[in-house]
Amino acid sequence: MSHPDADKWNAVYQSGKHGRDEPVRILKDYAHLLPKIGTALDLACGTGANAIFLAQHGLQTSAWDVSEQAINRLHESAIQLGLKIDTEIRDVIVKPPEANRFDVIVVSYFLERTLIPYIIDALHMNGLLFYQTFTRERVDDTGPTNDGYRLAENELLKLCGNLHIVIYREEGMIGDTAYGFRNEAMLVGQRH
Ligand SMILES: C[S@@+](CC[C@H](N)C(=O)[O-])C[C@H]1O[C@@H](n2cnc3c(N)ncnc32)[C@H](O)[C@@H]1O
Numbered sequence: 001m002s003h004p005d006a007d008k009w010n011a012v013y014q015s016g017k018h019g020r021d022e023p024v025r026i027l028k029d030y031a032h033l034l035p036k037i038g039t040a041l042d043l044a045c046g047t048g049a050n051a052i053f054l055a056q057h058g059l060q061t062s063a064w065d066v067s068e069q070a071i072n073r074l075h076e077s078a079i080q081l082g083l084k085i086d087t088e089i090r091d092v093i094v095k096p097p098e099a100n101r102f103d104v105i106v107v108s109y110f111l112e113r114t115l116i117p118y119i120i121d122a123l124h125m126n127g128l129l130f131y132q133t134f135t136r137e138r139v140d141d142t143g144p145t146n147d148g149y150r151l152a153e154n155e156l157l158k159l160c161g162n163l164h165i166v167i168y169r170e171e172g173m174i175g176d177t178a179y180g181f182r183n184e185a186m187l188v189g190q191r192h
Pocket residue numbers: 005009010019020024043044045046047048064065066067070090091092093094107108109110
């Protein structure tokens with residue numbers, strides 16, 4: 001049966017307009033926080049740049065997305081790179097991650113607020129969540145036009161309030177907006 005999110009995103013990936021080659025900044029800048037061994041999930045992974053980074057770091061990596069196109073591309077990349085990534089076409093809203101499953105979860109540019117308690121529960125004790133996505137406060141038109149898919153001020157911090165906050169960055173429109181980390185918020189939180 002066709003799935004509206006899958007249809008929409010399959011069309012996006014088929015057009016070649018989407019698909020990042022680089023892992024998200026929160027992961028690159030704070031890679032030193034990653035455990036050396038353990039399990040990791042790239043949730044709503046798209047073409048899986050984060051998953052590739054996690055697997056190259058040595059973590060036993062899973063990557064889930066509702067788009068078959070995206071998952072197929074990641075599967076091919078993993079084969080080319082000689083990496084083992086456990087890919088799955090999965091609607092994470094219908095089937096959220098199971099409790100106590102991962103040491104690391106990465107979410108980038110995907111915001112489904114009702115899912116966040118499940119994501120936190122899916123972390124092992126001391127597990128880490130790396131999250132980065134768009135904010136409503138922005139200096140240009142990057143990202144979704146629908147504000148429902150963008151974070152309100154400090155919202156990511158509140159949504160992840162049950163975690164020990166290790167890193168939080170959200171610069172809004174403060175100061176010289178030609179510089180800094182704009183349009184987005186980033187967080188690393190640890191489950192205690
Ligand atoms: C803006 S893209 C971000 C992809 C990737 N995380 C990145 O940073 O490049 C949003 C992704 O969420 C996926 N997605 C949307 N709804 C989903 C759902 N219900 N379950 C799983 N993935 C979903 C889309 O297929 C798409 O790959």
